[in-house]
Amino acid sequence: MRRKINIKREIRPDIKYGSVLVSQFINKIMQDGEKRVAEKIVYTAIENVEKKENKPGLEVFETAIKNVMPHLEVKSRRIGGANYQVPREVRGERKLTLAMRWMVMAARAGKGKSIDKKLAEEIILASKNEGNAIRKRNDTHRMAEANKAFAHFSW
Numbered sequence: 001m002r003r004k005i006n007i008k009r010e011i012r013p014d015i016k017y018g019s020v021l022v023s024q025f026i027n028k029i030m031q032d033g034e035k036r037v038a039e040k041i042v043y044t045a046i047e048n049v050e051k052k053e054n055k056p057g058l059e060v061f062e063t064a065i066k067n068v069m070p071h072l073e074v075k076s077r078r079i080g081g082a083n084y085q086v087p088r089e090v091r092g093e094r095k096l097t098l099a100m101r102w103m104v105m106a107a108r109a110g111k112g113k114s115i116d117k118k119l120a121e122e123i124i125l126a127s128k129n130e131g132n133a134i135r136k137r138n139d140t141h142r143m144a145e146a147n148k149a150f151a152h153f154s155w
Contacts, residue, residue, distance in 0.1 A: 016043055017058050021065065021096075028100045029119075041116045048120035053127075064126035068099040068133045072144035077153050086153045087144035099133070106132035 014023040022042065030038035046057035053060055074085040090098070103126060107119040125131030 014039070017046075019058060021062065022046075022058070024096070025061075025065075025100055025103075028104050041119065044116040045119040045123060048117060049123050052120070052124060060127045061123055064103070064123045064133075065096070065099050067129050068102055068126050068137055069095040070098055070137045070140050071095075073098075073140055074143050074147055077150075079153055084150045084153055085143065085147040086150050087147050088154060099137075102133040102136045106136070 011020050011023055011027075013020050014026060016022075026035065026038045026042050029041055046061055049055075049060050050057035070090050072087050073090050075088050077084050077086045103119075103122055107115060107122045109132065110118040110121070113121075122131055122133060126133050
């Protein structure tokens with residue numbers, strides 16, 4: 001039986017910056033359908049980044065996302081009764097999704113501060129190739145590198 005064709009929806013740019021990237025990030029931050037709350041969090045985080053870095057916040061945000069994007073990942077593949085971690089190249093859309101997910105998870109993991117401050121901090125650290133999101137990307141790359149011997153199982 002054939003699989004249903006996935007229809008890609010058009011994502012509208014956000015109100016303040018006119019960026020599709022920021023709009024997607026707002027959707028990642030959003031919980032329980034509260035989009036206004038998510039917008040407020042992301043916009044204040046980007047403003048905090050501007051104040052701390054003295055650079056355009058959107059530019060720093062885009063750099064951070066670009067730095068967090070993984071190039072390789074591992075997928076589990078069962079062959080002859082054994083499971084192998086097969087390294088794979090990551091598609092463009094998935095790169096972006098993983099980068100955003102890791103940034104949000106890293107910001108939510110921090111304790112003590114409000115979410116917008118933690119998010120701003122994570123954006124700044126990621127733009128400098130530091131922080132928890134970058135650590136997650138490096139771990140993923142390291143795992144793919146370690147399992148390079150199983151690359152021939154790729155499909």
